[in-house]
Amino acid sequence: MKPRQKITNQNNLFFNFEDTLNQKHPLYILANKVHWHLFEESFSLLYSHDIGRPAKPIRLMVGLLMLKHIRNISDESVVEQWSENIYYQYFCGETSFIAGVPCEASELVHFRHRIGEKGIELILKESIRINGEDSNDDSVNIDTTVQEKNITFPTDAKLHKKIINKCKKIAQEEQLPVRQTYTRTLKKLSIDQRFRNHPKNKTKARKADKKIKTIAGRLVRELERNLPPNSKYQHDLNLYKQVLVQEKGSKNKIYSLHEPEVCCISKGKEHKKYEFGNKASFVKTDSGVIVGAMGFRNEYDGHTLEAVLKQVERLTDKTPKKAKVDRGYRGKKQIGETEILIPSPPKKNLSYYQRKKRSEAHKKRAAIEPIIGHIKLDHRLNRNFYKGIVGDNINIMLAAAGFNFNRMMNKWKSSFWHFFQTLHLLIQNLFFIKIEMKTSF
Numbered sequence: 551m552k553p554r555q556k557i558t559n560q561n562n563l564f565f566n567f568e569d570t571l572n573q574k575h576p577l578y579i580l581a582n583k584v585h586w587h588l589f590e591e592s593f594s595l596l597y598s599h600d601i602g603r604p605a606k607p608i609r610l611m612v613g614l615l616m617l618k619h620i621r622n623i624s625d626e627s628v629v630e631q632w633s634e635n636i637y638y639q640y641f642c643g644e645t646s647f648i649a650g651v652p653c654e655a656s657e658l659v660h661f662r663h664r665i666g667e668k669g670i671e672l673i674l675k676e677s678i679r680i681n682g683e684d685s686n687d688d689s690v691n692i693d694t695t696v697q698e699k700n701i702t703f704p705t706d707a708k709l710h711k712k713i714i715n716k717c718k719k720i721a722q723e724e725q726l727p728v729r730q731t732y733t734r735t736l737k738k739l740s741i742d743q744r745f746r747n748h749p750k751n752k753t754k755a756r757k758a759d760k761k762i763k764t765i766a767g768r769l770v771r772e773l774e775r776n777l778p779p780n781s782k783y784q785h786d787l788n789l790y791k792q793v794l795v796q797e798k799g800s801k802n803k804i805y806s807l808h809e810p811e812v813c814c815i816s817k818g819k820e821h822k823k824y825e826f827g828n829k830a831s832f833v834k835t836d837s838g839v840i841v842g843a844m845g846f847r848n849e850y851d852g853h854t855l856e857a858v859l860k861q862v863e864r865l866t867d868k869t870p871k872k873a874k875v876d877r878g879y880r881g882k883k884q885i886g887e888t889e890i891l892i893p894s895p896p897k898k899n900l901s902y903y904q905r906k907k908r909s910e911a912h913k914k915r916a917a918i919e920p921i922i923g924h925i926k927l928d929h930r931l932n933r934n935f936y937k938g939i940v941g942d943n944i945n946i947m948l949a950a951a952g953f954n955f956n957r958m959m960n961k962w963k964s965s966f967w968h969f970f971q972t973l974h975l976l977i978q979n980l981f982f983i984k985i986e987m988k989t990s991f
Contacts, residue, residue, distance in 0.1 A: 709807065830844070
């Protein structure tokens with residue numbers, strides 16, 4: 551049901567956030583800069599008017615999502631910290647202190663599902679608007695990175711063991727007869743799999759892997775025989791069979807049973823040969839604002855450009871004139887009205903000034919690399935805990951929005967610090983002038 555309207559004209563007589571909080575605090579300023587009514591108008595259409603219990607206020611849920619990615623904390627932590635932090639409460643629309651928690655952590659999951667990718671894109675659009683003129687550059691910088699999924703490093707032996715455990719669980723839930731549980735056998739085989747890199751253990755470990763795969767296939771076939779046709783577990787059984795038949799060179803391999811859409815992406819890094827997740831593309835202005843963030847599976851970088859530039863146009867109502875990319879985007883030199891600039895040896899007919907300008911532009915493009923590093927470490931892009939392809943896209947856009955909000959908050963902090971520093975120097979100079987005047991007399 552649609553959330554109830556808050557009564558805001560009955561304020562607390564003794565304690566009010568407006569009169570108590572530091573009005574130069576970045577979160578206080580951000581709370582008054584965001585156009586909350588845009589979210590109210592857009593998301594209220596997703597609620598029923600008369601069925602079910604009243605939902606939590608939209609500003610509260612949107613504010614919690616923003617704070618989560620600004621502060622790099624989990625759903626559980628942001629709900630817990632909200633009850634302790636008065637600036638968090640003011641940011642989410644409260645006028646006086648509330649001691650209890652605002653909602654259950656799981657309600658944030660349901661809210662993300664309710665608003666979907668379009669709703670998250672609206673939050674990203676608002677974060678771009680907050681940054682003002684810095685987001686209106688004619689030239690942009692584009693690069694991709696890998697957003698890793700919250701899965702263990704995949705090996706065939708791990709997947710086969712998980713299939714065995716899941717088959718046992720299904721048989722227990724449905725009370726199906728199982729000829730053998732293989733508990734003692736699996737324990738012995740697990741011991742044989744240890745220290746597989748030692749020359750004496752290689753053959754024994756390989757045989758143990760093969761035996762575990764055979765047991766997994768046997769249990770899957772037994773479940774198929776005992777379960778009725780078109781049962782609710784049919785999709786899971788098809789997934790298990792696909793894992794059992796896949797080989798080293800198979801295409802569209804399954805790397806995780808709970809996240810089958812995960813891709814294996816090789817980025818050529820020395821410290822990490824392969825990353826398991828999806829590709830994320832970011833668009834940054836020369837001023838440092840993220841104006842585009844999209845998720846892909848494992849496409850060639852050049853094939854992601856068109857979709858990303860369309861998103862930039864949607865979010866900024868403006869088509870960039872130039873897009874600077876690295877050599878991984880080789881292929882297209884023009885997409886619509888946007889010129890694609892790729893590093894290459896300068897042509898002989900270019901003047902020294904033109905060569906220098908182009909060189910400086912590509913040096914500026916390199917600034918997107920540390921920004922992606924900050925988004926990963928500070929705004930929850932390093933490991934994605936959201937489920938499915940939709941979860942991949944939501945996490946990418948929320949991480950970009952968190953970076954944009956945080957960028958503006960840091961800017962306000964530095965401006966206030968600069969103001970107080972100049973004021974301190976001015977007072978100090980006046981003090982010394984006064985002393986000099988006294989000594990001269």
